[in-house]
Amino acid sequence: MQALEIKIHNFRSIHDATIRLESLSLIAGANNAGKSNVIDAIRVFYGDLKWDESRDAPKVACSDVESWIEIEFMPTSDELDQLKAEYRSTENTFRVRNYISTGQGIKAKPGYYAYENGELSENLFYGAKNVGSGKIGQIVYIPAVSKIDENTKLSGPSALRDLVATVLNKVVAESSAYQDLTKAFGRFEGSIKKHTSDDGQSLELLENEVTDELASWDTSFTLGVQNIQPEEILKTLIKPQLVDLTHGGEVDQSQFGAGFQGSSQMRV
CATH class of the missing domain: 3.40.50.300 (P-loop containing nucleotide triphosphate hydrolases)
Structure with a gap:
């Protein structure tokens, strides 16, 4: 819209x-x-x-x-x-x-x-x-006087996070790659829980041991591996970068003053 x-x-x-x-x-x-x-x-x-x-x-x-x-x-x-x-x-x-x-x-x-x-x-x-x-x-509003990292961090509330989240949620909803990732996580869960370390430890064994202790309560214990959600992708997998096109390489965001984010204050 x-x-x-x-x-x-x-x-x-x-x-x-x-x-x-x-x-x-x-x-x-x-x-x-x-x-x-x-x-x-x-x-x-x-x-x-x-x-x-x-x-x-x-x-x-x-x-x-x-x-x-x-x-x-x-x-x-x-x-x-x-x-x-x-x-x-x-x-x-x-x-x-x-x-x-x-x-x-x-x-x-x-x-x-x-x-x-x-x-x-x-x-x-x-x-x-x-x-x-x-x-x-x-609307995403960026105050004219603020620190740039307050507006570009993805680990917490920020203007950039709101913008990226809006686009990411739409992309994920239509992405065949994300559907493939969901299936891959299902296969990963089955494989990682059965994998046994060199000293004989496994998640499946841990599940069984805890379940045995809970048997008298008619309760079982499982370790589910959740599919990665858009929120986790945004928070931990996406990294905003500023690249110097003249010299190459990433630039420390703190080197920019308030005018950098002030050049684009709002998106409707």
Whole structure:
């Protein structure tokens, strides 16, 4: 699923803005031009940042009291098949608007609304829970001031981990190589448990010895060898590297300053 267009209405310094997106979109401008406000508006749409009336409401008088962020999405063919027909546009896209502030006397309640047959629906979007769970686009936000290893480590929470996990989970689900790996682990379990060391030790023997001790409890003991999961692949088998294209070889990430990760702050 790809985000195609973002509309922002009455959020901080932005009264009305429409931004068309490409596969890679850059926001450039002078200090205090509103770049961070655009990013934070999208974060509010996804629930990554909570609306704060004192911080996020416009300080300059507006034409109305509504505040909302709307995104148009292009789903894949599989995602389109799962989408309610009324939500689909003639271009096979769909739009979702998050009303974050409605004020007094406004009919719509805060929440996610989609367009039905080209008109903004008065009913809450049936896939609202999917927005926060990453099924309808996903946001990974990298603060401008931070250490690069905080954003690139795979052993714990990081922006890079979120990005790689999103791609890896999709790849694994369709990978014949991963299916072969699953079968290989099954063969490995049968072989490794029967293998006997030079001093006569084996996992199968250990299982039998423990089971004998538990016989009076009508209980048996086994050692299962689990197939490696995408989480373990991500945490222990994948290593992010920065390679110096001029001199060759890996470069210590700590040599880069905050500007390195600041060059790409968000992915939608």
